[in-house]
Amino acid sequence: MKKYVTPADLQAALAMRDLSDPAQGPHAMSLLLADITTALDRLWGIGVQTHRSSPLVATADNYDRLGYSPDDVTRDSRYSRHVSPTVMLRSHTSAGVPALLDSLRLELGRYDRLHALPGLVFRRDAIDRTHVGTPHQVDLWRLKARGLLGAADLEQMMSAVVEAVLPAAVYPDVQWRAGPADHSYTDTGRQVDVLVTQPDGTREWLELAECGLVAAQVLRGSGLDPRRWAGLALGLGLDRAVMLRKGIRDIRLLRSDHPGVVAQLRDLNPYRPVSVMPEVRRDLSLVLDSPAEADAELLGDRARTVLGPDAELLAALEIRAVTPASGLPAAAVERLRITPGQVNVLLRLVLQPLDRTLTDGEANLMRDRVYLALHRGPVQELASG
Missing domain, CATH: 3.30.70.380 (Ferrodoxin-fold anticodon-binding domain)
Structure with a gap:
């Protein structure tokens, strides 16, 4: 039996500040998001359109229209936040993509644009210093009509995003790799990992993003002919990206109201630890x-x-x-x-x-x-x- 979010929990979720939204106050996360979209705009010169919508979405948009199977475990109430039989708090920002694709049905000529869909997502997650139950994500979808997009374009996209998050001028020793990954709404799926240096000097591979070529069945689901339309899709966890960029070890610091922390979350300079309380x-x-x-x-x-x-x-x-x-x-x-x-x-x-x-x-x-x-x-x- 499906469990539903209580009215009090729903109200609290909808009232939560979105750190990626500059309209809700200055924060390093919105600055980093701007760096990422600017880098891709410079790469392709196609313009960027940002979509900010309610985190309440149709369950079908969150799962079915993105190719998730009917028995996928993530649909369970233990993982997702259901509000009614047909509405939920989105578990990923990709839930906004079906409506975006629907809006392109009347585009009959040439088309090439980058769409950014950032915001909070709501799901079950581990409790540790790098995970939280309400993380921020951004979906970056380049959609093109009457033109091809392929593996080389995807490689360019991955490289530009890594450079925007960890610029070589600041992090000269950064390395990244892309391995195969499966997604229900992409083909040629890839996972982007970066090799970072921890405070103790050890080097560790950490996931930064996942991406791929937009799957034909997702385009067809919105009435877009995959013989005419093509796309690149990349999803990025913004909390981790900010933590990597600034060298922050505890994800809770991103929402801290400590004056010494807040002052450092208004830019993208390396984080200087303030006094740490004992565990x-x-x-x-x-x-x-x-x-x-x-x-x-x-x-x-x-x-x-x-x-x-x-x-x-x-x-x-x-x-x-x-x-x-x-x-x-x-x-x-x-x-x-x-x-x-x-x-x-x-x-x-x-x-x-x-x-x-x-x-x-x-x-x-x-x-x-x-x-x-x-x-x-x-x-x-x-x-x-």
Whole structure:
């Protein structure tokens, strides 16, 4: 049975500031987005049209018209935010593409333009220092009538985007690679990774974008003849792009209201760390009803929900161990009163405010709120008494 977003959660989602939108205030994210679109405009000289629309979209536009199969797991309420049987909070900015393609049906002559579709997306995700449940994305689609676009054009696009995010003048040692990737709405799909240097000096490959040639069936779905129309499609996570550009290690800093952080998020200069508050760790021993519930993203989503505004204090949620009831010592089975089929999950919460020190009492209360929301056993082990 599909679960729907509550009115309160929907209101909160729609009220969230879009950091990529300069109309909602200055931010490094909108500056970087402008750099990316300007770079592609200079490359092709075709003009850029930016589309900002409501994050409420038709479920069909989010999935069916982009080629997702009817049984795709991402349709499940555990992953997506459904508002009604036919409307949802978009899980990717590509959800705006079907309407864009529909608008081109009457274009009968030559056409060549870059379309940018930026904004917030809403989905389940891991809780760690590089992921958040409401990230920013941008879809960049070059659509052309009466002309060909191919692999060479896609290669140019990837190179220009990498240079815009990590300009060689600032990051002379940057490297990138493109490997194969499957998408329901592209052919010749590629994933773009960049090799970056971490603060400890180690080098690591990180995903920056995914792209491909627009699939013929997506064009046909909007009444566009793929013998006349062609396109390039690239999707980019703007949060990660800003973090890479400025050297920010914790995604929560992008929404910080700390004056020392806010002042640095008005440009694209390298980030200078402000005082870091100490981490507070709390371990939980949970009883869950099935192994399927022992999923870090699912548990993280429930933790965010129960913590509400305090969710910003949760730096990480990690599953340390999963043990079926049959694998526990008899004393543990008796203490937890766990039943066959259930599992014991050892979960670690990492709590870390960005602007103050968390007291033990506050940490224990947050720990217990998460525990009570996740635990399915009859015996409760609370830290705050």
